[in-house]
Amino acid sequence: xxxxxxxxxxxTAKIDGISAAGANPDLMVHTPSADAEILTYGEPVETxxxxxxxxxxxxxxxxxxxxxxxxxxxxxxxxxxxxxxTSAPSVEMPGPAGNDVREEVAxxxxxxxxxxxxxxxxxxxxxxxxxxxxxxxxxxxxxxxLTALGERTDVSSSLPENPxxxxxxxxxxxxxxxxxxxxxxxxxxxxxxxAAGDPVLxxxxxxxxxxxxxxxxxxxxxxxxxxAAAALVRHYGVTESFSQFTTxxxxxxxxxxxxxxxxxxxxxxxxxxPEFAETDHPAxxxxxxxxxKEGVGMGGALGLAAESDVEMAAVRERxxxxxxxxxADVPEEHPxxxxxxxxAE
Amino acid sequence: xxxxxxxxxxxTAKIDGISAAGANPDLMVHTPSADAEILTYGEPVETxxxxxxxxxxxxxxxxxxxxxxxxxxxxxxxxxxxxxxTSAPSVEMPGPAGNDVREEVAxxxxxxxxxxxxxxxxxxxxxxxxxxxxxxxxxxxxxxxLTALGERTDVSSSLPENPxxxxxxxxxxxxxxxxxxxxxxxxxxxxxxxAAGDPVLxxxxxxxxxxxxxxxxxxxxxxxxxxAAAALVRHYGVTESFSQFTTxxxxxxxxxxxxxxxxxxxxxxxxxxPEFAETDHPAxxxxxxxxxKEGVGMGGALGLAAESDVEMAAVRERxxxxxxxxxADVPEEHPxxxxxxxxAE
Numbered sequence: 001x002x003x004x005x006x007x008x009x010x011x012t013a014k015i016d017g018i019s020a021a022g023a024n025p026d027l028m029v030h031t032p033s034a035d036a037e038i039l040t041y042g043e044p045v046e047t048x049x050x051x052x053x054x055x056x057x058x059x060x061x062x063x064x065x066x067x068x069x070x071x072x073x074x075x076x077x078x079x080x081x082x083x084x085x086t087s088a089p090s091v092e093m094p095g096p097a098g099n100d101v102r103e104e105v106a107x108x109x110x111x112x113x114x115x116x117x118x119x120x121x122x123x124x125x126x127x128x129x130x131x132x133x134x135x136x137x138x139x140x141x142x143x144x145x146l147t148a149l150g151e152r153t154d155v156s157s158s159l160p161e162n163p164x165x166x167x168x169x170x171x172x173x174x175x176x177x178x179x180x181x182x183x184x185x186x187x188x189x190x191x192x193x194x195a196a197g198d199p200v201l202x203x204x205x206x207x208x209x210x211x212x213x214x215x216x217x218x219x220x221x222x223x224x225x226x227x228a229a230a231a232l233v234r235h236y237g238v239t240e241s242f243s244q245f246t247t248x249x250x251x252x253x254x255x256x257x258x259x260x261x262x263x264x265x266x267x268x269x270x271x272x273x274p275e276f277a278e279t280d281h282p283a284x285x286x287x288x289x290x291x292x293k294e295g296v297g298m299g300g301a302l303g304l305a306a307e308s309d310v311e312m313a314a315v316r317e318r319x320x321x322x323x324x325x326x327x328a329d330v331p332e333e334h335p336x337x338x339x340x341x342x343x344a345e
Numbered sequence: 346x347x348x349x350x351x352x353x354x355x356x357t358a359k360i361d362g363i364s365a366a367g368a369n370p371d372l373m374v375h376t377p378s379a380d381a382e383i384l385t386y387g388e389p390v391e392t393x394x395x396x397x398x399x400x401x402x403x404x405x406x407x408x409x410x411x412x413x414x415x416x417x418x419x420x421x422x423x424x425x426x427x428x429x430x431t432s433a434p435s436v437e438m439p440g441p442a443g444n445d446v447r448e449e450v451a452x453x454x455x456x457x458x459x460x461x462x463x464x465x466x467x468x469x470x471x472x473x474x475x476x477x478x479x480x481x482x483x484x485x486x487x488x489x490x491l492t493a494l495g496e497r498t499d500v501s502s503s504l505p506e507n508p509x510x511x512x513x514x515x516x517x518x519x520x521x522x523x524x525x526x527x528x529x530x531x532x533x534x535x536x537x538x539x540a541a542g543d544p545v546l547x548x549x550x551x552x553x554x555x556x557x558x559x560x561x562x563x564x565x566x567x568x569x570x571x572x573a574a575a576a577l578v579r580h581y582g583v584t585e586s587f588s589q590f591t592t593x594x595x596x597x598x599x600x601x602x603x604x605x606x607x608x609x610x611x612x613x614x615x616x617x618x619p620e621f622a623e624t625d626h627p628a629x630x631x632x633x634x635x636x637x638k639e640g641v642g643m644g645g646a647l648g649l650a651a652e653s654d655v656e657m658a659a660v661r662e663r664x665x666x667x668x669x670x671x672x673a674d675v676p677e678e679h680p681x682x683x684x685x686x687x688x689a690e
Contacts, residue, residue: 045468072417076434087465089421089434120432123390 001304002126003068003075003221004207005039005297006133007032007090008199009083010098010106013137017166020053020158021136021295027051028136033086035061035134035296036077039068043326046087050326053158057286058323060298063274064132066318067301070310078120078207080113080135081199093117098198101144101174107202110194114206121210128217130245130304131207132297133225135200142228144171144196150183151231152264155224156256160290164255171196189232197232201225205232208242218242220267221300223250223293227261234265241268245303248273249293272302279316283323346649347471348413348420348566349552350384350642351478352377352435353544354428355443355451358482362511365398365503366481366640372396373481378431380406380479380641381422384413388671391432395671398503402631403668405643408619409477411663412646415655423465423552425458425480426544438462443480443543446489446519452547455539459551466555473562475590475649476552477642478570480545487573489516489541495528496576497609500569501601505635509600516541534577542577546570550577553587563587565612566645568595568638572606579610586613590648593618594638617647624661628668 013019013028022028027049034047038061044050051059068075077090083097093116095109107113121129135141139155146153153171157163175181178195185192193202204220208229211218220226223246230244244267250258251271262269276284286292305315358364358373367373372394379392383406389395396404413420422435428442438461440454452458466474480486484500491498498516502508520527523540530537538547549565553574556563565571568591575589589612595603596616607614621629631637650660 041470043470045470046464078434085437087436087468089423089436091432091434092430092437119391123432125386125388125390 001073001128001130002124003073003130003132003297003300004078005036005075006078006080006131006200006203007036007082007086008080008097008135010135010137010141010198011100012140012170015170017163018140019136021051023052023054030084031059031136032082032134033084035059036086036088036090038062038326039065039075039296040077040088042322047084053291055286055291057291058283060292060295062283062322062326063298063319064296064301066322067305067315069318070315071304071308073304078117078203080203091120093203101141101170101196102177104177105194106141106174106196107194107199110202111190113199114190114202117203117206118210121207122214124211124216126216129211130219130221130297130300131204132221132300133200133204134296135198138198138200138225140167140170141196141198141201142225143167144174145192145201145228146231147171147182148175148180148185148192148196149231149235150186152257152261154255154257156250156253156258156293158292158295162255187235189235193232201229201232204229205236208233209236209238212238212240212242219300220244221297221303222246223299224256224258224261227258230265230267241266243268243270245270245272246299247271247294247302249287250299253293270303272299272306274302274315275312276316281320283319284316346418346473346475347469348418348475348477348642348645349423350381350420351423351425351476351545351548352381352427352431353425353442353480355480355482355486355543356445357443357485357515357543360515362508363485364481366396368397368399375429376404376481377427377479378429380404381431381433381435383407383671384410384420384641385422385433387667392429398636400631400636402636403628405637405640407628407667407671408643408664409641409646411667412650412660414663415660416649416653418649423462423548425548436465438548446486446515446541447522449522450539451486451519451541452539452544455547456535458544459535459547462548462551463555466552467559469556469561471561474556475564475566475642475645476549477566477645478545478549479641480543483543483545483570485512485515486541486543486546487570488512489519490537490546490573491576492516492527493520493525493530493537493541494576494580495531497602497606499600499602501595501598501603501638503637503640507600532580534580538577546574546577549574550581553578554581554583557583557585557587564645565589566642566648567591568644569601569603569606572603575610575612586611588613588615590615590617591644592616592639592647594632595644598638615648617644617651619647619660620657621661626665628664629661
């Protein structure tokens, strides 16, 4: 089993109010690179930032890394188009980061990324992969893809109050810019992703198609972004079964259609509850309050933990350890610093 | 502990008779990428070649991978300048592959590679790293660097008969092209490596300097190429102690000065004997005959095995398993194919 984290950026994340995957838009560009380093090394290595939301919720990479430390699974980072270089070892897809979806082309070289990811997915010797993502603004591009394909469009959010109206407005502009009506790209996933998606969605879809073609079991670890990736795979014509692991926080989010989408797309959906309310700690409290919910394969990692003989209490203990390690060296001016004290108490 | 494999190419390898790190010069360019995939995945994934010497000796990546499967240590690939893209996740150093050392500049952007590797070495959170290399033609560039620095110059070879005279002629031309006499670059390692080295040497030196600066223990896993990297580190002015792990095949090579160089450079040298003569198998026979000897951190991996509670017999069993897996799918026209049958018998 290999845990494949796909990282990338889209300029869409810079639209005010779209994403909480970073303390502010300047730091947000580094979130995927930092997440990759946290998953790989247990802390950011050369990316000078610990991703936190504007309210201080630490990146879900903390949770995925904690599970990795408990289960010792192998990870690979696939760079679908990150705007900031990562020091995590990564497999490079061709082409740049994604544009603002309101431009005519949201994903330059979408087909090259898809085919490169597909070849890599075919070539991986593993029996099973879990595919994860980190891309700020990714639920908006997921909405874009689902809309272009004519699928259900209620996506989740890393923010406690889902700005769905804003996302719909952005997606409407995105489709206009590409001359598409909702549903026009049905059966043409590369058109949908190029017009209104992001580099991570096309890469996750390519990885999934390639892996399934070579007989590898695939689990998409994530929320409605993974629903959109799965929709791309189905619209490509793939009928093989594959699965989705997400968190109980996504499953409980009434603003999102993750369960209905899984049913529509014939995905076997599992939502895992890490019982964060059992532990009073700033690494976990924000999730209980409804923030973040998913990302960096958190639901995938928790699903693997639930399948293993590791207790969820042990995972939570490890989450605290990873969080404290991450925030121990945060400089005082860092947005996470005010929470560092809480962690040490 | 992390096992860091540094990969790269130099045009120097294309000089007839210099290297056995590939069946022929066209295939040799893929050797570092394939080695990285074998170490990471257990087999080449997208690089379409299993590296073998012209006589059929399989790449030492087989040995390092086998030890990794026994000990389960973590690996990272650092791409110092590979000419062929690898599908192994890797950390990219700036700049291209190396030129033929007989050109004026052997390593474009040598300082950028060194400083980037140094920053990465400083940032790695590990207590200990073992640094390995794969670059065809690397013993010639090692000779170039040792000569430019004024150190001992008897380097080893992957060929059974070491073409030392040819290497000396090439290095003599290399220094001429850069306007240097032997020893002229003493105290200026970046001049030495830029004039007569390769991308891997400057990167290994940078990694070592950076790691030592941040208090990480460093072991160089390799033969006289690692002697040359260590010389670069010492000529940079670093006095901290570090170690070298190599194979008994290098230690037994009377044409090489690995032991004298270790003494000169104040390196703690350990040579590990995998007792390949105990097992009659084509994956190991060539080493017993004096071919290959080292590479892809073979000596480093074997040293880790010797320090662990894993028996060397178990390592040899795993070598057979890795070799058989590698050669199971080799197409008939591949230079390794004639040996595939032997392995299956």
